[in-house]
Amino acid sequence: EKILKAARGKRALTYKGRPIRLVTDLSFETWQARKNWHEIFRVLDRKNMQPRILYPASLSFRIEGEIKVFPNKQKLKEFVTTKPALQEILRGTL
DSSP: OHHHHHHHHOSOEEETTEEEOOOSOOOHHHHHHHHTTHHHHHHHHHTTOOOEEETTTEEEEEETTEEEEESSHHHHHHHHTTOHHHHHHTTTTO
């Protein structure tokens, strides 16, 4: 309750030095879908590919100067087949 009151009063919130956003609709299904991206997110983050999990549960990252967005793992798998370097990075996570 304290966090929600603070969110209404401020535009930006931080937790442990990182900015956070509060959304009104974070159902269990949305939370689970976002959680499914976690391992891939960590691998891309280690490679400095600027990954982001967009609302509600899409993954975006920068590759070859472009930002690519994937709504599900199937679309990511299809894209990875065209990029051998990305296949190597994500080996074992897809």
